[in-house]
Amino acid sequence: MDASLALAVSVPLIGGLLATALPKRAQGLGLLASVATVLVVGWVMAGVWQQGSLHAELGGWAAPLGIALAADGLSAALLGMAALVALGVGIYASGYFRSADADRHFWPLWLLLWAALNGLLLAADLFNIYVTLELLGLTAAALGALTGTVDAVRANLRYLLVGLLGSMTYLLGVALVYTSYGTLDLGLLSNALEPGPVAATALVLMTAGLALKAALFPLHFWLPPAHANAPAPVSAALSALVVKAAFYLILRLWLDVFAPVVTPSAAGLMGMLGALAVIWGSWRALRAERLKLLAAYSTVAQIGYLCLFLPLLQALPPGAERDDLFVALVLMALTHGLAKAGLFLAAGLVQRSAGHDRIDDLGGTAQHMPATTFTIALAGTALIGLPPSGSFVGKWILMTSALESGQWWWILVIAIGTLLAAAYVFRVLSRAFNLEPTPRSFVTQARTEVPALLLALTSVAVLGLAADPLWRLLGAGGGA
Amino acid sequence: MRRAASLIIGAIITALALWLLWVLQTALDMGAGPRLAEQAFAGLPTTGVSNPVTAVLLSYRGYDTLLELGVLLAALLGIWSLGVASPGFQPAGVVLSGMVRLVVPLLVLTGGYLLWVGGYAPGGAFQAGALLGAAGVVMRLAGDETAGLPGIRAQRWLIVAGVAVFVLVGLATLALGQGFLSYPQAWSKWLILAIETAATVAIGTTLAAAYVGGRPWSHAVVGGRD
Numbered sequence: 146m147d148a149s150l151a152l153a154v155s156v157p158l159i160g161g162l163l164a165t166a167l168p169k170r171a172q173g174l175g176l177l178a179s180v181a182t183v184l185v186v187g188w189v190m191a192g193v194w195q196q197g198s199l200h201a202e203l204g205g206w207a208a209p210l211g212i213a214l215a216a217d218g219l220s221a222a223l224l225g226m227a228a229l230v231a232l233g234v235g236i237y238a239s240g241y242f243r244s245a246d247a248d249r250h251f252w253p254l255w256l257l258l259w260a261a262l263n264g265l266l267l268a269a270d271l272f273n274i275y276v277t278l279e280l281l282g283l284t285a286a287a288l289g290a291l292t293g294t295v296d297a298v299r300a301n302l303r304y305l306l307v308g309l310l311g312s313m314t315y316l317l318g319v320a321l322v323y324t325s326y327g328t329l330d331l332g333l334l335s336n337a338l339e340p341g342p343v344a345a346t347a348l349v350l351m352t353a354g355l356a357l358k359a360a361l362f363p364l365h366f367w368l369p370p371a372h373a374n375a376p377a378p379v380s381a382a383l384s385a386l387v388v389k390a391a392f393y394l395i396l397r398l399w400l401d402v403f404a405p406v407v408t409p410s411a412a413g414l415m416g417m418l419g420a421l422a423v424i425w426g427s428w429r430a431l432r433a434e435r436l437k438l439l440a441a442y443s444t445v446a447q448i449g450y451l452c453l454f455l456p457l458l459q460a461l462p463p464g465a466e467r468d469d470l471f472v473a474l475v476l477m478a479l480t481h482g483l484a485k486a487g488l489f490l491a492a493g494l495v496q497r498s499a500g501h502d503r504i505d506d507l508g509g510t511a512q513h514m515p516a517t518t519f520t521i522a523l524a525g526t527a528l529i530g531l532p533p534s535g536s537f538v539g540k541w542i543l544m545t546s547a548l549e550s551g552q553w554w555w556i557l558v559i560a561i562g563t564l565l566a567a568a569y570v571f572r573v574l575s576r577a578f579n580l581e582p583t584p585r586s587f588v589t590q591a592r593t594e595v596p597a598l599l600l601a602l603t604s605v606a607v608l609g610l611a612a613d614p615l616w617r618l619l620g621a622g623g624g625a
Numbered sequence: 626m627r628r629a630a631s632l633i634i635g636a637i638i639t640a641l642a643l644w645l646l647w648v649l650q651t652a653l654d655m656g657a658g659p660r661l662a663e664q665a666f667a668g669l670p671t672t673g674v675s676n677p678v679t680a681v682l683l684s685y686r687g688y689d690t691l692l693e694l695g696v697l698l699a700a701l702l703g704i705w706s707l708g709v710a711s712p713g714f715q716p717a718g719v720v721l722s723g724m725v726r727l728v729v730p731l732l733v734l735t736g737g738y739l740l741w742v743g744g745y746a747p748g749g750a751f752q753a754g755a756l757l758g759a760a761g762v763v764m765r766l767a768g769d770e771t772a773g774l775p776g777i778r779a780q781r782w783l784i785v786a787g788v789a790v791f792v793l794v795g796l797a798t799l800a801l802g803q804g805f806l807s808y809p810q811a812w813s814k815w816l817i818l819a820i821e822t823a824a825t826v827a828i829g830t831t832l833a834a835a836y837v838g839g840r841p842w843s844h845a846v847v848g849g850r851d
Binding site: 148151152155158159162165166167168201202203204205206209210211212250253254257260261264272273276277279280283284286287290291293298317321323324325326327328341342343346 | 644645647648649651652653655660661664665668684685686687688689692693695696698699700702703705706707708781782784785788789792795796799803804805806807808
């Protein structure tokens with residue numbers, strides 16, 4: 146019985162309850178709960194680092210009857226990324242909201258979202274995953290609508306309905322699995338599952354539901370308006386974490402639980418959709434008129450990159466090479482999470498300072514905020530995949546194994562995506578080098594600028610230059 | 626054109642539905658038998674309740690229920706974040722208000738009964754909470770602006786009560802070295818009753834407040850949006 150797993154869900158949950166009951170102290174309580182959650186997540190990660198994986202049965206009932214929580218390298222890595230981003234978002238939010246009212250609504254929903262996210266990453270039960278998905282989707286849509294504009298409410302109502310359709314489709318798959326195998330536990334299922342029409346249909350239903358939530362092309366239509374109209378700290382969390390959570394579940398199902406059911410052609414189809422997402426998302430990002438819309442379309446493309454890994458992982462036999470590719474996949478996901486969070490937070494500051502975020506008119510504003518412009522540049526480096534960012538290492542390994550497994554066509558996709566990414570990042574950055582007088586201080590508002598900067602910096606420097614521990618974290622976890 | 630499109634969509638959906646029905650039949654034929662039902666009945670004596678549904682909701686899969694209560698809370702917080710409630714309906718006529726005076730106490734009483742009976746027969750926190758919520762809805766329809774709910778400060782404590790008691794019980798058993806939500810057998814019945822009572826109040830308040838459809842007026846003074 147490992148206490149840290151239950152605490153990783155309970156601590157942000159209690160924070161959310163206190164922030165609800167005591168709205169005047171919501172911000173202080175929220176920050177306190179954030180720090181406590183980061184400490185607990187650190188504890189979970191230390192446990193996974195030492196023991197390889199953690200497992201806890203809740204309610205004192207063993208697997209088929211009760212619910213278990215589990216953490217391995219993959220979930221620990223994503224938990225850690227989520228904690229870093231969430232802490233950054235929390236500190237940023239404490240200086241972002243101008244009205245006390247918005248701030249009071251933000252904290253309870255935000256902490257509930259964090260609890261749902263941790264619960265999802267630790268869940269080892271198909272139905273429990275559904276419950277965390279519902280909590281995650283509901284809080285995400287409510288937070289996205291906090292700006293209160295008609296556009297934001299409309300986009301997020303659509304997000305809520307799409308999310309419900311996604312969870313229902315997922316639940317349909319769960320019902321099929323339970324009907325035929327009589328258990329919901331991931332560990333027991335991965336031993337019991339046999340290829341056949343039932344397992345295949347269940348996997349298709351669950352994947353379709355999750356792909357809707359992960360905004361995988363062509364089911365991405367809801368994402369750009371929802372993410373671009375949310376308040377900046379919320380956009381950051383939605384793009385970096387919530388979308389990634391649904392993709393984590395796809396990964397968990399395809400590589401772990403349903404691994405015997407997955408065929409090369411199914412994995413190839415996912416890769417195909419990923420390739421289309423990379424090209425379409427990057428193209429739309431290049432054509433976007435607003436900075437936040439650019440960031441949102443770039444998320445569509447980045448989810449596409451993650452899907453490109455599936456056919457290659459499917460083609461490789463278990464071994465060191467496959468483990469490397471798997472770590473590269475996680476590295477890409479972590480890098481994108483941190484970089485996109487940094488980019489959205491920075492975009493929020495630009496928008497706040499200029500009163501708009503139209504890319505063509507941003508010149509002077511960006512130049513008045515050196516730290517924020519630097520953040521956008523760093524995040525852009527990670528999105529393009531330039532060295533020394535984590536995504537450079539990720540793309541390198543991805544291209545190497547595409548060559549070695551003879552699936553060279555993915556390299557074309559990666560090359561086109563990278564060129565488009567470079568184009569859309571430099572399109573923003575070029576505006577920052579006008580002939581405006583340069584301000585004297587690097588940082589203009591520490592509370593909001595520094596978290597954004599640190600997140601982007603982590604994605605470039607820490608994940609790129611010091612990615613080694615990730616191999617051990619994931620390798621020790623069995624690497625799925 | 627439009628007609629052709631809807632025909633094609635209809636055909637695809639029909640094919641999909643037939644496929645799903647066939648797969649469901651295949652799944653049923655795979656013969657997983659009674660699935661977890663036998664184990665659930667076998668474990669019943671140690672749970673402290675004799676209603677298997679309550680045992681599943683509060684003991685075997687209590688963690689799911691805990692998060693479900695969180696979903697309800699999140700829904701209400703979402704509603705509150707969207708703005709202030711519209712004023713109530715007009716005060717009801719003599720017949721309606723007479724009926725309300727009769728029905729509301731009965732609803733509350735029946736709710737309490739369902740809460741208690743949940744330990745050994747169909748009933749429990751969700752059913753009882755739904756009745757309390759219905760009492761609030763009836764009062765609001767009869768012109769009560771607050772749907773019979775207390776002030777905003779008390780409401781905030783009431784809506785978190787369900788999750789709070791649940792998670793505190795979980796942490797207490799964790800601190801005792803039993804594991805999260807593993808009730809000691811001797812205490813099991815009373816802990817489940819305590820959780821269900823708090824959940825009933827929270828569900829009732831949440832449903833009634835959700836029907837009111839916005840932040841209560843007293844809070845609106847703060848005003849202003851970001």
